[in-house]
Amino acid sequence: MERSARKLLITGVSGYVGRAVAPPAAAAFASVTGTYHRHAPAASPEGVTLTPAAIEEIPALIRALRPDVVLHTAAAWRTEEEARAVIVEGTRGIALACAETGVRLVHLSTDLVFDGERGPYAEDDPPAPVNFYGAAKAEAERIVAEVFSRADEGRPSTPFHSAQDGPALPRGAVIVRTSLVTCFDPPDPRTAPVLAALRGEAAAVTLFTDEYRCPVRTEDLAAALIELAQSDFAGVLHVAGPERLSRYELGLRIAAYYGLNPAAGIRPGLSSDSGMARPRDCSLRIDLARRVLRASLHPLPKP
Ligand SMILES: NC(=O)c1ccc[n+]([C@@H]2O[C@H](COP(=O)([O-])OP(=O)(O)OC[C@H]3O[C@@H](n4cnc5c(N)ncnc54)[C@H](OP(=O)(O)O)[C@@H]3O)[C@@H](O)[C@H]2O)c1
Structure with missing residues (x-):
């Protein structure tokens, strides 16, 4: 540069x-x-x-x-x-x-x-x-x-x-x-709680399968x-x-990156069931x- x-x-x-x-x-x-x-x-x-x-x-x-x-x-x-x-x-x-x-x-x-x-x-x-x-x-x-x-x-x-x-x-x-x-390593502020859940250091988290972004x-x-x-x-x-990844797919990527079992820390969920005004595909x-x-x-x- x-x-x-x-x-x-x-x-x-x-x-x-x-x-x-x-x-x-x-x-x-x-x-x-x-x-x-x-x-x-x-x-x-x-x-x-x-x-x-x-x-x-x-x-x-x-x-x-x-x-x-x-x-x-x-x-x-x-x-x-x-x-x-x-x-x-x-x-x-x-x-x-x-x-x-x-x-x-x-x-x-x-x-x-x-x-x-x-x-x-x-x-x-x-x-x-x-x-x-x-x-x-x-x-x-x-x-x-x-x-x-x-x-x-x-x-x-x-x-x-x-x-x-x-x-x-x-x-x-x-x-x-x-x-x-x-960033997976060091984890950014949204990745950190998912990683903690995957490592069993925090309760499992629900990640939406119907909400898409481009991290x-x-x-x-x-x-x-x-x-x-x-x-x-x-x-x-x-x-x-x-x-284009769903929140859940992003969680799977974090698990794969660290070689952790996704089922241990993340659960799939639906944004449409959350009752919140959240955009689906940005x-x-x-x-x-x-x-x-x-x-x-x-x-x-x-x-
Ligand atoms: N992170 C993302 O994934 C993401 C995605 C899309 C867009 N963005 C945009 O990217 C930008 C940065 O996001 P970020 O994740 O770095 O946010 P962040 O970690 O929450 O940092 C916000 C910054 O704004 C400062 N700030 C907050 N209130 C202020 C005030 N009243 N007066 C002066 N400074 C103030 C904070 O200072 P102190 O901490 O010292 O109080 C901090 O430096 C934002 O405009 C956000 O909309 C972020």
């Missing part, structure tokens, strides 16, 4: 994705600052300057620091109110500060902006979220697109678009929709985000894994990512 002379600000560097992206970011950028909120990392990731900042303080940080790029991963959604405050209003402030100061924005979004009725989804399929997390992320996407389209008014190039439609804007924003960010390897997502931070691609991009098409990214999107590791 080329090392750029530029400055990067990562929001949410204390989160799962933020922690994964910090090492490749430090290798790729001359200067990297990362924000945290409630969980101060025990040690600074090498090459990253840590800064405490609540979401509403980040716009001022952008104006003061004047990074070249902001990689926005911070999010919280324990309640609908929190999702609105952090995901919707937090992203609005960050997008406005970036657009005003000419800072490129790489905004991390989710496959859950879709309703799960017509997967696999392409970048230009219309979002139709079924839960408040997806709704907040979809609204944040709309805000980023609108703020950057407005900032580009009067420029000779076309407004917010994806690279397939024409030349990318020199600066601008990327909305990266990703899926379950997955992406954590290191592949991190590499793609750094590449996008350095590129001039503007628009929406799906960065997910190449396999698998993503990644044809565009394959065309525009040098970073590869691998299947999950096999034993």
Whole structure:
């Protein structure tokens, strides 16, 4: 990876994705600052300057620091109110500060902006979220697109678009929709409880056979985000894994990877019986990512 002379600000560097992206970011950028909120990392990731900042303080940080790029991963959604405050209003402030100061924005979004009725989804399929997390992320996407389209008014190039439609804007924003960010070893926060159940260290878990996603390897997502931070691609991009797997199939993969008996820790179940508003098939098409990214999107590791 080329090392750029530029400055990067990562929001949410204390989160799962933020922690994964910090090492490749430090290798790729001359200067990297990362924000945290409630969980101060025990040690600074090498090459990253840590800064405490609540979401509403980040716009001022952008104006003061004047990074070249902001990689926005911070999010919280324990309640609908929190999702609105952090995901919707937090992203609005960050997008406005970036657009005003000419800072490129790489905004991390989710496959859950879709309703799960017509997967696999392409970048230009219309979002139709079924839960408040997806709704907040979809609204944040709309805000980023609108703020950057407005900032580009009067420029000779076309407004917010994806690279397939024409030349990318020199600066601008990327909305990266990703899926379950997955690592078997060390286990990501969703893999860890499944592994604990498979090892008999926790009660067995029920995993849905009728709910599909395209899990992406954590290191592949991190590499793609750094590449996008350095590129001039503007628009929406799906960065997910190449396999469509049910939650249960994902559990079977974890068991196989560790050579554990799946029957000991995971049980198949039906999302449709759960009584929850959960999208059934949020698998993503990644044809565009394959065309525009040098970073590869691998299947999950096999034993
Ligand atoms: N992980 C996945 O499978 C997945 C899948 C699709 C999309 N995404 C998207 O990827 C992004 C990162 O997800 P993640 O799994 O890394 O989430 P995470 O582990 O929960 O991390 C969230 C980050 O946001 C920060 N944050 C939370 N509330 C904040 C506030 N009020 N002000 C400032 N910072 C705040 C947290 O800081 P503290 O911990 O220090 O409080 C943390 O650094 C999110 O935008 C999410 O929607 C994730």
